[in-house]
Each structure stands twice: as structure tokens, then as C-alpha cells.
Amino acid sequence: MQSSIYNSEVYQMACTQFNRAANLLNMEERLRERVKVPKRCMAVSCPIELDNGKVVLYEGFRVQHHLAMGPTKGGLRFHPKVDLGEVAALAMWMSWKCALVGLPYGGAKGGIAVDPHSLSANELEHLARRYMQEMIPFVGPNTDVMAPDMGTNEQIMAWMMDTYSNHVGSSVPAIVTGKPLALGGSEGRREATGHGVAYIAKSYLEDLKIPVRQATAVIQGFGNVGSEAAVALDRFGVEVIAISDVTGGYFNSNGIDVKSAVRYAGKHRSLKGWRGGESITNEEILLISCDVLIPAALERVIDKTNAEKIQCRILAEAANGPTTNEADVLLARRDDVTTIPDIFCNSGGVIVSYFEWVQDLQSTFWSREEVLDRLHSILDRTREQVEAQKKALNCTRREAALSLGIHRVAEAKRLRGLFP
Numbered sequence: 490m491q492s493s494i495y496n497s498e499v500y501q502m503a504c505t506q507f508n509r510a511a512n513l514l515n516m517e518e519r520l521r522e523r524v525k526v527p528k529r530c531m532a533v534s535c536p537i538e539l540d541n542g543k544v545v546l547y548e549g550f551r552v553q554h555h556l557a558m559g560p561t562k563g564g565l566r567f568h569p570k571v572d573l574g575e576v577a578a579l580a581m582w583m584s585w586k587c588a589l590v591g592l593p594y595g596g597a598k599g600g601i602a603v604d605p606h607s608l609s610a611n612e613l614e615h616l617a618r619r620y621m622q623e624m625i626p627f628v629g630p631n632t633d634v635m636a637p638d639m640g641t642n643e644q645i646m647a648w649m650m651d652t653y654s655n656h657v658g659s660s661v662p663a664i665v666t667g668k669p670l671a672l673g674g675s676e677g678r679r680e681a682t683g684h685g686v687a688y689i690a691k692s693y694l695e696d697l698k699i700p701v702r703q704a705t706a707v708i709q710g711f712g713n714v715g716s717e718a719a720v721a722l723d724r725f726g727v728e729v730i731a732i733s734d735v736t737g738g739y740f741n742s743n744g745i746d747v748k749s750a751v752r753y754a755g756k757h758r759s760l761k762g763w764r765g766g767e768s769i770t771n772e773e774i775l776l777i778s779c780d781v782l783i784p785a786a787l788e789r790v791i792d793k794t795n796a797e798k799i800q801c802r803i804l805a806e807a808a809n810g811p812t813t814n815e816a817d818v819l820l821a822r823r824d825d826v827t828t829i830p831d832i833f834c835n836s837g838g839v840i841v842s843y844f845e846w847v848q849d850l851q852s853t854f855w856s857r858e859e860v861l862d863r864l865h866s867i868l869d870r871t872r873e874q875v876e877a878q879k880k881a882l883n884c885t886r887r888e889a890a891l892s893l894g895i896h897r898v899a900e901a902k903r904l905r906g907l908f909p
């Protein structure tokens with residue numbers, strides 16, 4: 490079936506990945522379309538009053554990809570380029586990611602086409618609350634659970650949890666994850682995605698016999714994921730030599746002072762004007778010679794124009810969908826680059842979101858050590874499964890990860906029948 494509503498480059502990219510994995514799995518034809526195409530989507534209009542009295546209308550989306558294994562789960566993105574096709578692709582990747590790491594969720598994603606930096610805190614609060622208000626009929630702690638993604642954060646989750654709770658008449662912390670600790674957030678959630686990326690990258694460095702303390706890393710994107718990956722790598726002894734955000738990049742062959750960069754970005758809401766390295770562009774940063782290259786911003790930044798030029802030993806995909814399918818083919822021909830695919834590499838975020846949801850439902854809370862120990866054991870188990878699948882199917886690591894996740898979703902759909 491050719492979808493008419495989701496049509497976009499990113500959606501096509503996710504569909505092509507699905508088709509490849511389904512072929513590898515010899516998936517029966519009658520299952521394919523319903524495992525691939527999202528189950529539901531919502532589009533809502535969110536009018537808000539700006540501080541200057543003007544009323545502006547924003548479009549918001551939510552896609553719930555499949556309902557066969559539990560509630561749906563996925564982030565909420567605030568970015569000017571958000572559209573329904575991108576949100577659908579991100580929901581599909583969430584489904585396969587959750588199934589890959591063994592979480593009882595279908596995938597979901599939401600988004601609003603807005604630049605959050607263009608709004609005041611007051612306007613942002615109106616928008617977050619209005620979006621949740623419009624979504625109330627379609628979400629719930631056992632239906633669909635949101636979390637932060639690009640452009641959203643703990644404070645936005647707090648406003649959304651409050652809006653939902655006021656509607657219900659009692660506190661419902663399990664309606665969102667990635668909340669502040671004071672509202673039922675989990676220890677370790679803020680750093681979970683970036684920490685997970687660094688933990689996995691370290692394990693592949695060890696595999697490749699590259700001494701961790703002599704390794705270098707380059708990170709594109711210095712928000713929640715990129716900055717936390719930098720902090721964790723720095724702690725492991727890896728030297729971070731370049732970082733960037735939407736305002737540009739910084740290179741320092743002697744090593745970036747990660748703590749100073751985090752402090753600066755926290756204070757100024759971006760790296761603009763930081764003096765810790767030589768200025769470079771977001772295109773140049775991807776081509777720097779390093780051991781670990783971490784795209785941690787947008788989709789489709791590694792494409793056919795630069796895939797043959799990147800100079801890293803490990804490509805650790807912290808962002809969702811950073812590598813186009815064309816680039817993937819070119820990278821598969823290069824045995825000097827180990828690609829850790831997004832649905833595995835950035836899964837630490839949803840794993841600890843799951844821990845947060847479980848803690849909220851049980852009103853009991855775990856220590857940071859407990860959270861990280863449990864996270865590490867899921868990542869270690871998943872890594873073994875991905876490597877075994879890669880060997881068994883004689884395929885790329887991305888195909889191995891996708892096929893494991895997709896197979897689990899397909900099996901649940903086959904067992905339940907045509908409805909979920």
C-alpha cells in the first residue's frame with residue numbers, strides 16, 4: 490500500500506528499511522503491510538496567545554504505530570521541520586527499538602512544527618499544555634506515554650503531566666516519562682540516552698582493541714543526548730575533540746573541555762560564542778578523523794555525499810535516522826567503519842523511560858546505581874543478540890537489529906489477529 494498521508498523522505502526511508510528486513514526474515518506477505526504502516530495518527534490544531542496578545546495556531550501530530558504489545562511509547566519533538574511523515578517514521582523506529590530491547594510497548598511519536606527558541610517560557614508552557622489537552626482523548630498511562638525528544642525537556646513533561654492530571658483529578662505521573670525527579674521522574678533518566686550511547690561505543694572500542702583512554706570522539710548535536718554522551722565518554726577517558734549544535738561547531742585537537750562546554754550551553758541555551766575550540770561547520774564536523782563519530786541531532790546527515798569521506802572507526806548513531814539508505818549501502822562496503830544502528834545505539838533513553846513508568850505505576854523508586862545496572866544488562870544482552878543475528882543472517886548490523894525488532898512485532902500481530 491502506498492500511504493498518502495505519511496509521504497515524506499524520512500517515512501520512505503523507514504519503509505525501505507522495513508522492506509529489507511522483512512525480506513531477510515522471509516516475512517509472509519499477508520503480515521507485511523500491517524506490521525509496517527502506522528495504526529493511528531492524530532493531527533490537532535493548538536492555538537495559543539503570545540505575550541504580545543496575538544493568537545497563533547500550531548499544528549501538532551501524534552502517531553501510534555502499533556497496539557499489539559502494550560501501550561505506545563515515544564517522544565515529543567518541537568522543531569520547525571516536523572511533519573506527519575517524519576513523526577510516522579520516528580514512531581516506526583520506536584516500535585522496532587522497543588521490541589529489540591524487549592520492552593512491552595508499541596512505538597509512538599509526536600511533534601509540533603515550531604522553533605521552541607522563538608517562544609518565551611510562558612508561550613512554550615501554553616503550547617505544551619494545549620497539545621496535551623488536545624491529545625487527552627488518545628493518551629493515558631496504559632494507552633500512550635510521551636517523553637522528551639528534540640526541542641522538549643523535563644519542564645515541558647512537567648507541564649504536560651500537570652495538564653493531564655488536572656483533567657483526571659489526581660496525579661498521574663506515569664502519563665509521561667523524562668519528568669523532573671520531584672514529580673516521579675527516575676534517577677538516571679536525564680543522562681540515559683547519552684550514557685547508553687557512550688557505554689555501547691566503549692564496548693565496541695574494546696572489541697576493536699582500540700584503547701579507550703587513547704580514543705577520540707566527535708559529536709554533532711549538543712542537546713540532551715549529545716552533551717550527556719560527551720560527559721560519559723569524558724568520564725570513560727575518551728577524548729572528545731569536536732562538538733557542535735545548530736549554531737555551529739568547535740574543534741580542539743587537545744580535547745574539548747566538556748564540563749566547560751556543558752556549563753556554557755546550559756547558561757546560554759546554545760554553544761554560540763563559546764571559545765573552547767576552533768570554529769567549524771556542521772558539515773565539516775562529520776569529516777573529522779576520529780575513533781567514534783556520534784551524530785546526535787537531525788536525521789539524514791550522513792548521505793551519499795559524505796558516506797565515503799567520513800573518517801571514523803565507529804559510527805554511533807545517537808540521533809534517529811542519521812544515515813540515509815544510500816549512505817548505508819556505501820558504508821556497508823567499508824570494512825573500516827563499524828556502524829552501531831540508531832535503534833540499538835540510542836535505546837538507553839526508552840529503556841530508562843520504561844524503568845520510570847514501572848516505578849511510577851508501583852510508586853516505588855530505585856537508586857541511580859540500580860537504574861544503570863539494569864540498563865547495562867539490557868544493553869549487553871541486546872548487543873549479544875544483534876551480533877548473533879548479524880552472523881546468522883550474514884547481514885549488516887542495522888539489518889540485524891531491525892530484523893530482531895520487526896520479527897517480534899510481527900509475531901505479536903500474527904498471534905493476536907487482524908485488530909491491534
Ligand code: NAD
Binds near residue numbers: 710715786808
Ligand atoms: P535536544 O533538543 O536536546 O538537542 C538537539 C541538539 O541538536 C541541539 O544541540 C541542537 O542545537 C542541535 N541541532 C539542531 N539542529 C541541528 C543542525 N541542523 N545541525 C547540528 N545540530 C543541530 O534533542 P535531543 O533530545 O538531544 O535529541 C537529539 C537526537 O537524539 C534526536 O534525533 C532524537 O530523536 C534522538 N533521541 C533522543 C532521545 C532522548 O531521550 N532525548 C532518545 C533517543 C533518541
